[in-house]
Amino acid sequence: MRIVVLGAGESGSGAAVLAKVKGFEVFVSDMSAIKDKYKELLAKYDISWEENQHTKELILNADEVIKSPGIPNTAPIIRELEELGTPIISEIEFAGRYTNATMVCITGSNGKTTTTSLIYHIFQSAGLNVGLAGNIGRSLALQVAEENHDYYVIELSSFQLDNMYNFRANIAVLMNITPDHLDRYDHNMQNYVDAKFRITQNQTPEDAFIFWNDDPIIKRELxxxxxxxxxxxxxAMKEQGAIAYVEDNEVVINEPIxxxxxxxxxxxxxxxxxxNSLAAGLSANLAGITKEDIRKALSDFKGVEHRLEKVARVRGIEFINDSKATNVNSCWYALQSMPTKTVLIVGGTDKGNDYTEIADLVREKCRGLVFLGVDNSKLHTFFDSFGLPIVDVKSMKDAVAEAYKMAEKGDTVLLSPCCASFDLFKNYEDRGNQFKEYVRKL
Structure with missing residues (x-):
């Protein structure tokens, strides 16, 4: 059986290794250059590959294709494979076939990375044999090929869920659903919602579905x-049906323990x-982790890089890196948590954003706005009428300098872009790291 892997990043190269280990004929094809570390991994397992192209003769003869989540279904090679009826699956779907580990899977428009990291921290602190995979951590397929964990804590994007069919989450967590990635879903919110709910497919009455009780979309769709x-x-508060909540300044979980x-x-x-803490506490409780271990891990977790990360205080101005805020709702949470007047750095590759959600918070909390992007026209159309100082910049160095000029002592400068990073940066990590670098040079 011939398996072709499209995309040779973390997920694709890991999937290729697992396919090879399981005895399949494997070929890897990437339209971009393949990083050296992944070339070395493929070479170690004697897997053939190509970069900067898709050679049809080597791809269209596949019995099954494993597609990296970053490749849209509209890509010409995907369309051709679909016309041939070739099964196209995700790395997570493929890896799930070869492990009996307990799967704890987390999705949502916002909070999933922090929640995933927190659940992993609790499991690891409790001494469980656990792997971290999906959108963060190492490739699930590579871990299944090379290691043997009892539990996997997996962050799942809607793109990964799109190509999952028989995979089963033993514990599924859905944090929330707000508009995101609508450019990949024909600008149809229902398509995106349906993708998120795929996390519950194949679950049995023995499994658990953890979700935010106040999310209007989740309630409507349940x-x-x-x-x-x-x-x-x-x-957040005790209410009809909630199993976990806060009452009298105490976090309470009623079930199963x-x-x-x-x-x-x-x-x-x-x-x-x-x-995030309630969802993580519930997940750990369901996995049978002791109360003492859950309490300890919830109290000593260090947080996630690029997520409301305090960088430095310079002459009385606090700088916060929230580069992971790639949609409007993430920025809403960030602004909501700001205790001071804020200079907001926003912009990048727009994913079909509607900025109405943050309008009131921008009016209430922002001293000024710095637009960081190649094309800021949509931001100007929305925010120019607010009467706030606005500056356009094309580099992080200028963004930090202009925000610093605009801020007053006691203010906060917040990088919370609402947008993807691909117009000026390699990814959101690159964007956040550059922000930290230039803040530290002030």
Missing amino acids: DKHGIQAHLYPFA AFNMEQEKLALTGTHNLY
Whole structure:
């Protein structure tokens, strides 16, 4: 059987190794250059590859194709494979065939990286044999090929879920659903919502579905998807149906084992992080981790890089790196948590954004705006009428300098871009690292 892997990044190269280990004929093709570390990995397992092209004769003869999540379904080679009826799956789907580990899977428009990292931290602190995979961590397929974990904590994007069919999450977590990536979903919100709910497919009554009880979209959609799993809703306050919530400054989890801890002991602060902590606490509780271990890990977690990350205080001005905020709702949470007047650095590759959601917070909290992008026209159309100082820049160096000029002592400069980073940066990590670099040079 011939397996072709499209895309040779973390997920693609890992999938290729697992396919090779399982005895398949494997070929890897990437339209871009392949990083040296992945070439070395492919060479180690004697896997043939090509870069900067897709040679049709070597791809269209596949029995099955494993597609990297970054490749859209509209790509010409994908369309041709679909016409041939070739099965196209994700790396996670493929890896799931070869492990009996307990799968803890997290998705949502916002908060999934922090929640995934926090769940992994709790499991690891409790001494469980656990792997971190998906959108963060190492390739799940590579871990299945080279290691043998009892648990995997997996962050899943909608793109990964799109090509998952038989994979089963034992514990599925859906943090929230707000508009994101609509450019990949024909600008149809329902397509994106359906992708997120794929995390519940194949779940049985023995499995768990953890979700935010107050999310209007999740509430509306719950009955549509025929969910078999046991439901574990969480909310900020005790309310109808919520299993986990805060009452009298105590975090309370009622099922499956009663749990409580003082809210002020949580390492992560802010409303959005309360949701992350509740979802993580529930996941750990369901996995049978002791109350003591859960309390300890929820109180000593260090947070996630590029997510409301404090960088430095320069002459009384606080600089915060929230480069991971690649959609409007992420920026809303960031602005909501700002205790001071804020200079907001925003912009990048627009994914079909509607900025209405942050309009009131921008009016209330922002001293000024710095637009960092190749094309800022949509930002100007929306924000110019607010009467705030606005500066356009094309580099992070200029963004930091202009924001610093605009801020007053006691203010915060917040990089929370609402947008993808690909117009001026390699990725959101590159964007966040450049922000930190130039802040430290002030």
